[in-house]
Amino acid sequence: MAEENLNVHATCVAFAGQGVLIIGPSGSGKSALAIQLIALGAVLVSDDRTLLKSLHGSLIASPAAAIAGLIEARSVGILRLRHLAEATVSVCVDMSLSEQERLPQPHSLEFLDIMLPCLRRVDAHYFPAAVHAYLTGKLIET
Secondary structure, eight states: OOOOEEEEEEEEEEETTEEEEEEOSTTSSHHHHHHHHHHTTOEEEESSEEEEEEETTEEEEEEOGGGTTEEEETTTEEEEOOBOSOEEEEEEEEEEEEOOOSSOOOEEEEETTEEEEEEEEOOSTTHHHHHHHHHHSOOOOO
């Protein structure tokens, strides 16, 4: 069976091997969220272009070679950071949709026939910390 690959307009960071794939249109805050997550201990995987592949039922993210280790800090410039060659994606954050519910129903998105839990953007200062807690804690279904 041929390995499937997908090149997406997305940013990815990882906490202890768990990748956060951040999707959304240009200017939606993907890189800004990634930089905030990096400040909380995440490591950059990719910014702007992310290569995805399916491997044994997991979604693996890696950077495009030409921009590996680079991230745009809007109004600051392009930063060179330590980065990972790949990470297993555990959750997606969709910056194009804003979550309105206090206790939302679970959302998901599919990439390469792999279903991922998906968080929607929350316009609050605590959102990066909540994404970190989502990965390091356990979500209690309501």
